[in-house]
Amino acid sequence: MQVQRVAVLGGGSWGTTIAAVMTRNVEVTLWARNADTVEEINTRHTNLGYLPDATLPEKLVATTDIGAAVGSADVVVMAIPSQHFRSVLRTVKEHIHAWVPVISLTKGLELDTRMRMTQVIEQELPGHPFGVLTGPNLAREIMAGYAAASVIAMDDEVIVRELQEVFGSGLFRVYTNDDVIGCELGGVLKNIIAIAAGMGDGQGAGDNTRAAIITRGLAEITRLGVAMGGRPETFAGLAGMGDLIATCTSGQSRNRHVGMELARGRDMEEIVAEMRMVAEGAKSAPAVMALAKEYGVEMPIASDVFRVLRGDATASRAFRGLLRVEAGAESEPG
Numbered sequence: 189m190q191v192q193r194v195a196v197l198g199g200g201s202w203g204t205t206i207a208a209v210m211t212r213n214v215e216v217t218l219w220a221r222n223a224d225t226v227e228e229i230n231t232r233h234t235n236l237g238y239l240p241d242a243t244l245p246e247k248l249v250a251t252t253d254i255g256a257a258v259g260s261a262d263v264v265v266m267a268i269p270s271q272h273f274r275s276v277l278r279t280v281k282e283h284i285h286a287w288v289p290v291i292s293l294t295k296g297l298e299l300d301t302r303m304r305m306t307q308v309i310e311q312e313l314p315g316h317p318f319g320v321l322t323g324p325n326l327a328r329e330i331m332a333g334y335a336a337a338s339v340i341a342m343d344d345e346v347i348v349r350e351l352q353e354v355f356g357s358g359l360f361r362v363y364t365n366d367d368v369i370g371c372e373l374g375g376v377l378k379n380i381i382a383i384a385a386g387m388g389d390g391q392g393a394g395d396n397t398r399a400a401i402i403t404r405g406l407a408e409i410t411r412l413g414v415a416m417g418g419r420p421e422t423f424a425g426l427a428g429m430g431d432l433i434a435t436c437t438s439g440q441s442r443n444r445h446v447g448m449e450l451a452r453g454r455d456m457e458e459i460v461a462e463m464r465m466v467a468e469g470a471k472s473a474p475a476v477m478a479l480a481k482e483y484g485v486e487m488p489i490a491s492d493v494f495r496v497l498r499g500d501a502t503a504s505r506a507f508r509g510l511l512r513v514e515a516g517a518e519s520e521p522g
């Protein structure tokens with residue numbers, strides 16, 4: 189497979205950033221549903237609503253015509269929020285050529301089915317190679333040219349090496365992995381822990397507290413991820429610990445921001461109404477809790493976050509729960 193043209197679907201922060209990075213290696217067409225976004229990218233080389241400080245490469249071409257973008261692509265990259273992923277993929281179906289790989293950038297689960305996005309790809313586009321690109325990759329930093337590392341996970345060990353070259357460029361270093369389930373779940377599950385970290389930071393908790401949330405959070409997302417078929421070492425790597433650190437500590441994280449706003453006593457409706465961008469942790473939390481129940485895995489931090497998201501507890505009350513006084517053995521949940 190010689191990759192020459194890539195279609196990136198989704199003109200938000202991450203889709204635009206990855207599309208811009210890949211223009212160094214291949215021809216990239218970015219599909220966005222919003223005609224104003226497309227016009228802005230093509231004429232002014234900016235996408236200020238999502239990436240306020242960035243100038244995009246002139247080589248980056250945007251379109252509202254999904255058929256034109258997908259029909260000429262050797263690889264399709266999905267940067268669509270999880271709850272809209274399947275509907276966009278159904279449109280892709282009419283236009284995609286046989287055997288074209290489909291790579292998900294999305295860090296969420298489908299609510300009704302609790303499926304990972306690569307499972308949705310497998311279901312909607314059977315026969316197409318699929319994979320996930322994930323890791324500690326805050327879009328604005330990568331757009332600004334800071335060094336970062338990511339992971340591309342696929343079952344196919346030949347295609348994954350070719351795509352490693354397509355995505356990776358300069359200071360954006362891409363590693364390969366064959367644990368698709370573990371890598372994908374690392375990206376999904378860390379979002380809820382980032383909300384917890386934001387709830388702590390928003391209440392003035394200390395650095396030790398944040399470190400405890402990250403470490404205990406990693407333990408619980410690893411428990412669920414391994415129960416669902418991921419490998420423990422994946423959760424200690426970029427897709428697990430790496431992304432957890434970035435998201436739980438960064439002022440750029442939307443999920444951590446949600447936690448901080450909850451800590452101010454605001455409710456989810458208000459918070460979401462003010463955010464243009466997606467916070468996948470809040471969206472996927474019900475599916476994560478249902479999976480934890482299904483697999484018999486205790487997730488005390490995620491459960492506390494979920495209660496606050498649902499409005500069943502306040503952040504200050506739940507936060508006392510996050511720092512339980514009666515600790516057991518470190519190897520145990522809680």
Ligand SMILES: NC(=O)C1=CN([C@@H]2O[C@H](COP(=O)(O)OP(=O)(O)OC[C@H]3O[C@@H](n4cnc5c(N)ncnc54)[C@H](OP(=O)(O)O)[C@@H]3O)[C@@H](O)[C@H]2O)C=CC1
Binds near residue numbers: 222466
């Ligand atoms: N931002 C980041 O740093 C990173 C994000 N991710 C993940 O990438 C995924 C995408 O996130 P991101 O780009 O940040 O999200 P944003 O909120 O920045 O942008 C979302 C994009 O999706 C589009 N969109 C929403 N609904 C639909 C729909 N029904 N059909 C077509 N397009 C739609 C929006 O279009 P419109 O503008 O018209 O509403 C917008 O272009 C998420 O799962 C996120 O977790 C992963 C790594 C890093």
Ligand SMILES: O=C(CO)COP(=O)(O)O
Binds near residue numbers: 323443468
């Ligand atoms: O996944 C991300 C960084 O790797 C982005 O996190 P947020 O969605 O919380 O901004």
